[in-house]
Amino acid sequence: MHLTPGPRNLITDVAGLRVGNAEDARLKSGTTVLTGAAPLTCGVAVQGGAPGTRETDLLDPDKIAPGVDALVLSGGSAFGLAAADGVMAALHDAGRGFAVLSARVPIVPAAILFDLLNGGEKGWRDNPYPALGRAAWESAGENFALGTAGAGTGAQTGQVKGGLGSASFVLPSGASVGALVAVNATGCALTPSGRHFWAAPFEVGAEFGGLGPDPKVGLQALPASRKAAAMAAQGNTTIGIVATDAALDKAQARRLAIAAHDGYARALVPAHAPHDGDLIFAASTGARPLDDPLTELALLGHAASVAMARAIARAVWEATPSPGDSLPTARQSLGL
Template sequence: MTPGPRNLITDVPGVKVGNAQDDRLKSGCTVLTADTPFVASMHVMGGAPGTRETDLLAPDKTVSEVDALVLAGGSAFGLDACSGVVDALRARQRGYRVGPAIVPIVPGAILFDLLSGGDKNWTENPYRALGRTAFEAASTTFDLGTAGAGTGALSAMLKGGLGSASLQLEDGTMVGALAAANPMGSVTTPGDRYFHAAPFEIDAEFGGLGPDPTTGQGLDLTSRKRALVSDQSNTTIAIVATDARLSKAQCHRVAVAAHDGIARACVPAHSPGDGDLVFALSTGTAPDGNPGLIGHAAALCLTRAIARAIYEATPDPSDLLPSWRSQNA
């Protein structure tokens, strides 16, 4: 397996991603869409998720395809980003058809960044407009780090962010991951230099420092974030994608497997105060795939995407926590 040409989730043919953020708000959203509707499912392993339309993604539910997925900051307010995407899809006559009616189905998930700085004293919810802007910006290239849904993200010790990675399997199947990393846990080992994800790094995509040479990792749970904001101010939300043809039930199993990627990159993960959620989608433009192998590749991609999110974050004077780059310049 090797990374795709962009090392982004958009290496999956037909997939596009758009970001929108407001630096004054210190928050934003990220929208994934595709050239045609896609099969999707999801799995939650955190104790505090915030979601919209995710029940429809269960394998036994009626809707078989969706047109977009949304990751957003803003906690419950950020769910309104999905409404902006619905508006944009309806304007393009895309959505689930019920007779003459068109109903865009746009599942979404949010992370909590309301205490991460920025001016949150709005009079009108800004996320609907951000959602539409992100959808309209969707492309095969997009920014990582302090961008989109990762704009106001924080990990335990360092600034969080938006990350992505991809892998192509030996049979040609493409797999990719997209993550907004705002975990309760730390993405780096004590000292803030080495990544927990280091054993899975490819081509120095997050610094090439290798694993921390010390042992006994996971025992030191020091957290700058906990000292500044609530223990509930967390969540890693992610999307994994493949071009292999998968059923809705198979996408669900891929989403379950992909959660291993969060646990490898964030220590600890899946806590009561995290809303850890993974969407999994299949564009179905390639032949039937091996769900077990695709799930393994999705987990590898998600591990790397989370590390890249922290590695690519850029410092700002108003930040509550330092960025990895400012700590390791």
């Protein structure tokens, strides 16, 4: 099966999706919002040991909420869950939400990463994340920044700065699949040499530097962690979204999210650690019916996992230096 990136190589290559970022450089944190022209069918899979979430129970297949109005990825640990409040307020103003007689309640699941010890100014009196959430929703469009942006603003990996990444594929069937991720992992995106990405076998062109696979032996060793000393062994989590225009129900969306976690394991070592809250949402616009649901869902899962691996590497590659950083960027570490 030949997979080709979409025209933007972003999750917004799935028609109808928009992504917005908002960040505060002094805070060294931010928020990212994905939304669509209409409610999205969603599922979720949590594989890390320390998740921080909001409204994920209603994504279970047995729950009655048919769709969500937006998905939020945010820094700020548990404080960042309040970013969904700002998104809900903006959606309410726009007349969006789950209808209950005359009332409308926007459905906005959210997930957070821990970036409270990264050197930013965290001594706020009023929680800044509701305003960041609203600003992210209001800025949503088809094009958006990667690297040190949105939810990836203050992110770090085991060796170098993390960030926000995205990638996409168009399948031979014409279906589109995209990934969006904020990378703040316990593990490392670079191999023990620090010169190559674990995701290198899946790179398209030179989208994360064209450094190629690591030719050295001994890749079973864990890379040394700079993060534990620079920040905290407990301050982690990679949170992401995969999306498709293929028509999925909530159970199929959950299956897509589970498959996409393979992308974490391909791009981060170790992945799904006890100190991570690793989570992936899966969203479907429902625009393209499946002719062979079982076979096509398997292919969608493969495409989502590879797109996620590429998105993780792109997040790290696109990170930029900021005043007060406790870790270098990948390009700084490589002398580029």
